[in-house]
Amino acid sequence: xxxxxxxxxxxxxxxxxxxxxxxxxxxxxxxxxxxxxxxxxxxxxxxxxxxxxxxxxxxxxxxxxxxxxxxxxxxxxxxxxxxxxxxxxxxxxxxxxxxxxxxxxxxxxx
Amino acid sequence: xxxxxxxxxxxxxxxxxxxxxxxxxxxxxxxxxxxxxxxxxxxxxxxxxxxxxxxxxxxxxxxxxxxxxxxxxxxxxxxxxxxxxxxxxxxxxxxxxxxxxxxxxxxxxxxxxxxx
Numbered sequence: 001x002x003x004x005x006x007x008x009x010x011x012x013x014x015x016x017x018x019x020x021x022x023x024x025x026x027x028x029x030x031x032x033x034x035x036x037x038x039x040x041x042x043x044x045x046x047x048x049x050x051x052x053x054x055x056x057x058x059x060x061x062x063x064x065x066x067x068x069x070x071x072x073x074x075x076x077x078x079x080x081x082x083x084x085x086x087x088x089x090x091x092x093x094x095x096x097x098x099x100x101x102x103x104x105x106x107x108x109x110x
Numbered sequence: 111x112x113x114x115x116x117x118x119x120x121x122x123x124x125x126x127x128x129x130x131x132x133x134x135x136x137x138x139x140x141x142x143x144x145x146x147x148x149x150x151x152x153x154x155x156x157x158x159x160x161x162x163x164x165x166x167x168x169x170x171x172x173x174x175x176x177x178x179x180x181x182x183x184x185x186x187x188x189x190x191x192x193x194x195x196x197x198x199x200x201x202x203x204x205x206x207x208x209x210x211x212x213x214x215x216x217x218x219x220x221x222x223x224x225x226x
Contacts (some may be wrong), residue, residue, distance in 0.1 A: 030210075031210070032210075032212050036217070043114075043218050043219040044203075044217040044221060045202055045217075045218075046121070046214055046215065046217075047218060049212070049214065051212065062193075072170040087152055091210055093165060095165040095168070096143075096158035096160075096165055096209040096210075097158070097166065097168070098143070098155065098209070098215065099155070099171065100145075100152035100154070101152055102152050103152055
């Protein structure tokens with residue numbers, strides 16, 4: 001199965017950029033990397049996804065390394081509302097399963 | 111509706127009872143997923159539908175769990191003879207096109223199941 005590895009927790013000062021890393025060294029060549037976040041007792045909220053190129057939307061930027069074995073989610077100006085658990089997920093090649101790891105618990109500090 | 115809708119949002123049931131959880135995907139979405147999330151864990155895959163058929167049910171934990179999607183839209187997850195270990199949040203998600211196509215996958219708010 002494809003697997004993702006993320007640090008269990010991170011702190012970030014309000015207004016600063018939050019950089020959340022993810023290792024997905026077993027990703028296959030045509031699989032996308034997705035990022036979601038989950039605020040307590042809510043369903044996962046979509047943030048961004050990408051294949052090879054860096055991506056940016058109104059919520060975040062996604063930087064994918066050239067070998068595609070890791071990526072970084074960037075929240076450019078973190079706010080207290082960004083406190084959540086962040087998951088990067090990939091699909092297990094040849095299956096329909098998108099695999100969640102244990103995620104990174106981001107705490108934005110005032 | 112605008113998003114994936116799940117009902118009930120909360121369900122408390124007694125051990126041994128039968129439970130149905132419903133998912134209304136975003137209109138027009140052909141792909142539908144069920145996940146289960148226990149406290150402090152990431153969501154775990156249960157089953158994937160492409161249209162009416164279950165293309166991958168390898169995540170269903172045992173034969174007490176079953177899911178259907180008879181008309182290719184609404185799906186129902188059915189749990190027979192519930193056990194306390196079934197207590198979790200059951201999440202449904204949908205996307206426009208099949209898994210692997212790079213479409214955004216949208217999740218519902220989940221159905222919180224507590225078996226007492």
